[in-house]
Amino acid sequence: MGAEFRIEDTNYTRFTFERDGRILKAFITSDHPVNGVDAAMHDELATVFTDLQRDSDSDLIILSAKGRAFCAGGDFDWFEEQISDPAKFRGIAWDAKRIVSGLLEMEKPIICRLNGAAAGLGATIALLCDVIIADEKAVIGDPHVKVGLVAGDGGALIWPQLIGYAKAKELLMTGDMLSASEAQALGLINYALPTDAIDAKVDEIAGKILANPRWAVRWTKTVTNIPLRALAAQLMDASIGYESVSNFLDDRREAVAAMMEKRAPKLTGD
Template sequence: MAGFLLYEQAGHVVTLTMNEPDRRNPLTGNNAVQDFQAAIARIENDASVRAVILTGAGNAFSSGGNVKDMERHAAGELNGMQIRQEYRQGIQKLPLALFNLEVPVIAAVNGAAIGAGLDLTCMCDIRIASTHAKFAESFVKLGIVPGDGGAWLLPRVIGLARAAEMTFTGQVIDAEQALAWNLVSRVVAPEALLPTAMALAEQIAANPPHAVRLAKRLMREGMHTRLDTLLEMSAAYQALSHQTPDHAEAVAAFIDKRPPVFKG
């Protein structure tokens, strides 16, 4: 896949690389959203994909919105309804697509994840940071609000109080503070970032893919639904899982004390 997003597959793992390093991998003013939608549709329709790694080329993960592109808004070239439609048909399609992808996604944060770039990491399931990474919910510094779902995503990752602190101040935090605040689960040396992400992706991909996908769906639904509703969904998903060949293989392998072979 050419363009903003590079698509590479090795075994059951797809690596998506944002590839506008000279502009610090912005998510607006280019084809980023369309490329993400195309990649996500490709992954959803490919049963061989069991895990995804998302990273950025160059020194930045993603600088978020293209500030130069915002000049049109500041200059009054568009009215309010036109700007609203730009958001609805543009950047807001990204969280709906990526957050709801059933295949687990690991954000390998190689550098700055700023504004929508930070929110992009929160659309993923797991975040691993290089020691060079830094994070900011910086919309307030430009006199705007998170227009990409960050006000919903960030509090669910790090809690309301810390999300409020980042959102209201626009402060930049480094990788170690991100680790302390549970924004990321690991901090590694730059040269170890992609190997660490790949090792984790392969560990995920080694499990029965239906179980991983359904578990992710339950976790996503659990973020905004009632316990009794989630229990009903869990019972239905469990009934499906018990009838799969991979479940039978897992039980047989456990009893036979041998490694299982999952076919998906």
């Protein structure tokens, strides 16, 4: 297993951790009302999946969140900082790729317990997990375009693989959100269940996985993810590059301002 490492010995501020035998529960935990991604959370997302893999005392990860949302995408105050100082957006490009690669390179199985809304990067993180079990009240989508950005942080990678290109392109280009039931019907997620049934299903799936030999499970996941890792290597530099360029545009600034002011955007095409 290598040197002993416990994730509790690290200094995460946007995640909390709980143990249940060989299961490690990781919760997105922030003061933001819908767990929006700020600079600190983005930094931690770039390392947490590697650290979860390194954790010596766990064989399966359950990823969920504290609060009413799972992760509703980027924080708008952070968006404004990136618009005012584009170097801040450029500066997160490396970490944006590490979030995706960290999830895809994990050998341990990871179940997403989708307790509430997942949007943008939050949706990408959920969909890159191995099994997604959602509260039927949750919604999921990738509305990057609605805030003037290219869906470059993994959405263009994972959505077409799960539901096909036609439907994925429709949803990525409209930015529409789906109910959990709609997402399950499309094959985007595994289960959409009543709130009081989620934990039983998570426990059931976790138990079935853990009942199998550890390395058979881990390496089955590893080989299944090889095509996704290859596709990420092909796409992520370009997708992050295009997303970075879109952050410079006038319509990006206007889209964010309109969202914050709760009005229709006055787009110019620039």
